[in-house]
Amino acid sequence: MDELSLSKPDVQIALLVVLATAFLLLILKFVSGKKRGNTVLLVGPCNGGKTTLFYCLKDGSTGAITVASMQENEGWCQVRNDKDRVVGSVRVMDLPGHPRLRSKLEHYLKNASAVVLVIDSADITPNKTEAAEDLFEVLTHPTVARRRLPVLLACNKSDLETQAHSVDFCRRTIEKQLDAMRKTRLALGGDAGRAISALGKLDKPLSLTALRSPITAASISAEKGDVSEVVRFLAKVM
Ligand SMILES: Nc1nc2c(ncn2[C@@H]2O[C@H](COP(=O)(O)OP(=O)(O)OP(=O)(O)O)[C@@H](O)[C@H]2O)c(=O)[nH]1
Ligand SMILES: [Mg+2]
Known part of the structure; x- marks a missing residue:
């Protein structure tokens, strides 16, 4: 006792x-x-309009004259609410789309809070491989997969009315390409260290809207300053 x-x-x-x-x-x-990190990354194939979007977000300038980027642009962008009131600021980094400079993406993803994949919606078909490759790198990055970073697919150049494809067409094109890419990469077996499971179950067709990282898509025109969907996205991830 x-x-x-x-x-x-x-x-x-x-x-x-x-x-x-x-x-x-x-x-x-x-x-x-x-x-999460503190930087929103602008990524995507060459000529999609990342730098034009960067300057539009940073100082509201439209139609900035740009050349193919050889290095990153970095700056703070004010975020406004629907009533056009400044509600904060976000660090944004514009990465070059050139394939030789793309290895930097891996490094910057470690400190990212969100990703905007900028594509030329008038030219998505010839650029679908690069766009899907970028999305593959983003979504299967261990940090992104773990933190479930939000991704915005910004279908740019919507002002090219007769040539620009719809958001739905762009999303489906990239979805198909990404699905094919994941099968090939898995068959080749060279993706050690990548979080392939972040792309969903293999026995089902890949669906961008049903992935661990929430993906939204929007139509924008960086050149005309029609970027409200990007600003809304920034406000959400701030
Ligand atoms: N019509 C139209 N053209 C645009 C738009 N945004 C960008 N452009 C043009 O597209 C071209 C490429 O724009 P950039 O912003 O340099 O593209 P980028 O994605 O930064 O390209 P890289 O630096 O090579 O990766 C430029 O001639 C821009 O003027 C848009 O919304 N509409
Ligand atoms: Mg650029």
Whole structure:
């Protein structure tokens, strides 16, 4: 009886320690899983309009004269609400689309809070491979997959009315290409370290709207300053 009453507090303390440790571990897991970087990345194939969009977001300029980027542009963009009131600012980085400079994407994704994939909606068919490759790199990046970073597919150049494809067409084109790419990459087996499971179950056709990282698509015209969908996206991820 004596022995039992002596050991009771010890058991209680031990239980408390175990519970407190489990609780702390749970909190740590939650915090590290949700922790995001602080930069929104503009990525996508050459000529999609990333730099034009960057300057439009940064200083509201439209029709900026650009040349193919050889290095990143970085700046803070003010975010406005629907009533045009400034509600904060977001760090935005415009990455060059040139395939030789694309390796930098891997590095910047570690500190990204969200990604905007900018594509030329008038020229999506010849650029679908590059666009899908970029999306593959983004979505299967271990950090992106773990943090479930939001992605916006910005279908740019909507002002080219007769040539620009619809958002739905662009999304489906990239979806198909990404599906084919994941099969090929898996068959080749060269994707060690990539979170392929982030692209959904293999026995089902890939669907961009049903992935772990939420993907939205919008029609924009960076040249004409019609970028409200991007601003709305920035406000959400701020
Ligand atoms: N019609 C139209 N042209 C645009 C639009 N946005 C960009 N452009 C043009 O598309 C071309 C490429 O734009 P950039 O912003 O340099 O493209 P980028 O994605 O930064 O290209 P890289 O730096 O090579 O990766 C330029 O001639 C722009 O003027 C748009 O919304 N509408
Ligand atoms: Mg550029």
